[in-house]
Amino acid sequence: MDLNVQLKKQRRKWHLVSLSLFAVLIILVLIAAAVGSVKLSLREVWHVFQSKILGVESGNEAAQTIVWQLRLPRILLAAFVGAALSGAGVALQGLFRNSLVDPYILGLSSGAAFGAALAVVLKLSWLIPAFAFLGGIFATALAYTLAQERGRVPVMRLLLSGVATSSFLSALVSILMLKSQNNLQTIFLWLMGSFSGRSWPELFLVLPYMAAGLITILLQLRELNLLLLGEEAAGQLGMEVERAKRLLLLGAAMAAAASVAGSGTIAFVGLVVPHLVRLLTGSDHRFLFPLSLLTGAIFLVLADTIARTIMAPVELPVGIITSLVGAPFFLYLLRAGGNK
Amino acid sequence: MTVIFNVQGLTFAYDKAAILEDLHLEIGKGVFLGIIGPNGSGKSTLLRLLSKALAPLGGVIEFKGTFLDRWQRAELAKQLAVMGQESPQGLDLTASQVVLLGRAPHQSRFGSESSRDLQVVEECMRITHTWDYAFRPFYQLSGGEQQRVMLARALAQEPEVLLLDEPTAHLDLNYQLEFFSLIKYLVAQGKLTAIAVLHDLNLAASFCDQLVLLSEGSVLAAGAPEEVLTAELIEKAYGVKVQVGANPLTGRPQLSPLPLAKEKRSLRVHVIGGGGAAAKLYYPLVQAGFTVTTGVLNQGDTDWQIAKNLGLELVEIPAFSPISQAAHEENLALIKKAQAVVLAAVPFGPGNLENLKAASSIDKQALFLLSDRPLSERDYTGGIASKLYEELMGRGQVVTEEELFALLREQSAADEESMR
DSSP states (O other): OOOOHHHHHHHHHHHHHHHHHHHHHHHHHHHHOOOEEEOOOOHHHHHHIIIIIIIOOOOOOOOOIIIIIIIHHHHHHHHHHHHHHHHHHHHHHHHHHHHOOTTTTTTTHHHHHHHHHHHHHHHGGGGGHHHHHHHHHHHHHHHHHHHOTTBBBOHHHHHHHHHHHHHHHHHHHHHHHHGGGHHHHHHHHHHHOOOTOOHHHHHHHHHHHHHHHHHHTHHHHHOOOOEETTTHHHHHHHOHHHHHHHHHHHHHHHHHHHHHHHHOOSSSSSHHHHHHHHHHHHHHHHHHHHHHHHHHHHHHHHHHHHHTTTTTTTTTHHHHHHHHHHHHHHHHHHHHHHHH | OOEEEEEEEEESSSSEEEEEEEEEEEETOEEEEEEEOTTTTSSSHHHHTTTTSSSSSEEEEETTTTEGGGGGGHHHHHHEEEEOOSSSSOOBHHHHHHHHHGGGGGGOOOEEEEEEHHHHHHHHHHHTTTTTTTTBBBSSSSSHHHHHHHHHHHHHOSSEEEEEESSTOOOOOOHHHHHHHHHHHHHHHHHHEEEEEEEHHHHHHHHHHHHEEEEEEEEEEEEEEHHOOOOHHHHHHSOOOEEEEEEEESSSSSEEEEOSSOOOOOEEEEEEETTTTHHHHHHHHHHHTTTEEEEEEOOOOOHHHHHHHHTTTEEEEEEEEOOOOHHHHHHHHHHHEEEEEEEEOOBGGGGGHHHHHHHHHHHSEEEEOOOOOOOOGOOTTTTTTHHHHHHHHSSSSSEEEHHHHHHHHHHHHHHHHOOO
């Protein structure tokens, strides 16, 4: 037995898995760009990519519009939202040392929903993403501030104040929905989460925040590993615990709030994906985090493709698919893993 | 002596009630120091303050000449490691990954493990005997195995000072001894200063160079085990009377709690013993609340030793000498004062035949003859003892130990009833 050999073997294995998942994601994006109300062949999709990226003439204007203007930005948004929610899930599950935590636990989803509903009621529908983002960040900050005690934020208090904040804001959302019966469907659809009609502007609007959030988490992976031993032990290993907690929370809130701004509140991804990947990789966040990003992206691209094709021409909210497909699959894996 | 920790006027409270109050303590380099004291005396709190997991409310802690709050955590972690009471639950890492976390203070943020890191991890796992399961998931290990992995993790920090909070709570006796032997060895090699909160006073006595006895949040005594583990100090701290003897193997102090009578009974019991036959009776008799006297015993006899330790009123004669007339009469006087007389299964020879005769002096007292061994097996008087014994059997009851205690309790209850 050689520790060095073992560690190298492990690292090589996860690099290989990451590369394979990345390849799967690329192929999935191409396939997703081909399917829809207008069926295109993979060759046609490939030609569009060639012409857009390499400047090769393709001639098929309709295919170009469908792939490049309608499908690709939406698919990419789904991929980034999936990655952001999963990454935020990894950070928060690690922070709370609880694998039942999801990115919405700290009132983020209700805060975002409140922001979005407010925008709808104020007839500022084009500002929904901005309102949702700010609402989500505001709710998380509120929960964090309320949980503070002598300069520290005990995670148990944070969870409880998150639940309370969440419940309070949900009540406000209900009031707003009752107040504006005629906008009920807009708000409701937004609450279910959907990528319908999203294009490049939406993608570029939220991408910087997701990226900033995920990079913030990426810089704290070592801290997440130390936190596995408990906060006190992590501090005794030289870690500035409260600072790391703040950064992790900030990163997760940014990534998740940007996701919600881009697509509404999509359930289940941020809870399930980290959980599933952990069954595979164990708790070492240096592997868990990147693999969760890729898996989350794949999962949501797949779910969105199903959402827009399964009952075409009607589109389902993607949140329905993530719960409907994700939950049984999750249970199956849990049981299979339990029998190991 | 180089001072590692200098604690002055330390005060701490979680809420309002003070846990530590004006605590002063100096800890030298290269010792194995045990912190002992009853529950709630502030042992663990002191350890957490020393590790900077808590901040003092008042007073100062100096670590290697610098105030603890001036130490960067990252720097502190290179010199000070802590092993807590509990192991983390459900940790989905292999044992070696856990130990590798102990290298964190020596690693840069993004650097991967250096060959030195791996070397230290392997070494620490070998000396703690955890290398055999280096690649097994931590959560699958037994409590004892997990605790040894946690020790390996603390040692992997290559600390100068190791703080331990009841580190062997989940370990079997053999691993406890192995654990402390390892710590003691590392300390003796000059590699480590160890400061451990310990519950087991005898364990503390046999392994620690120095002890600190805490009571109600301050230091009651500090020094070598012999200076700290005295009957007086232990009673003051724990409210328990103990007998301090010497460990038969190490010569270090060894504590045995004295019997704590739950209720006082008025009954006075005289035990005729000798040859180790009555040894096992004294402790439970005292514990049951009876006033116990005994005689005549040879000095150095097991019965004599235990009766002495328990502080019983007794009649003694020099070792190997026969019972003198004076001793016999003293014995009779004690029997006269008692309400019950117990004749243990003593072997009788010409030297102690007087003890058997003393038993026949009973008047109103109840007489109990213990039936452990038939007299024929322990009669070295050529039949004289047997004859006397037969006569006694008519006057008293032959009983087992269990029956003896039941009957004594009954008699005691009846006596108390009639006195009312």
